[in-house]
Amino acid sequence: MQVQVNSNHIEGSVELQEWVGSAVVEQLQRFDDLLTRVEIHVSDENAHKGGAEDKRCQIEFRPKGHQSMSVTHKAESLVLAVDGAAAKARHALEHLVGKLDARTVSTGHLDDPLLEEEPRAVKDALLQEEFLAKQDDLNKE
DSSP: OEEEEEEESSOOOHHHHHHHHHHHHHHHGGGTTTEEEEEEEEEETTTTSOOTTOEEEEEEEEETTSOOEEEEEEESSHHHHHHHHHHHHHHHHHHHHHHHHOEEOTTSOEEOGGGOOSOHHHHHHHHHHHHHHHHHHHHHO
16 A cells, blocks of 8 residues: 655654554555555645644545545644544445445345355255255155
């Protein structure tokens, strides 16, 4: 996963970039195989003036095979803005992965190949045994 940190109206030191990058990567670490790129934008919207919720963090991320996604969080401190945006990004990815992992078919059963405990051949053999047992019961009567 490629991580890039951009800053606007905030002094973009190496320490800031490392801290912001590691804070976001820590939240998104479990999706490392799914993400190709993460771009983080931190800014102070009022520049040198103070104000409530004037620190902003926007995270743009690209899941493999999907369109880019973006989340934004504003807070009164940069720490809260980064943590809030990282949590939103994690939630969005959890939602995306949840949609990809299992889907409900019209019968109401989950159609997830990862949940299948028995391969198709074993299921077919069990069905055949059940059919033959029913045929034997009918012939005995």
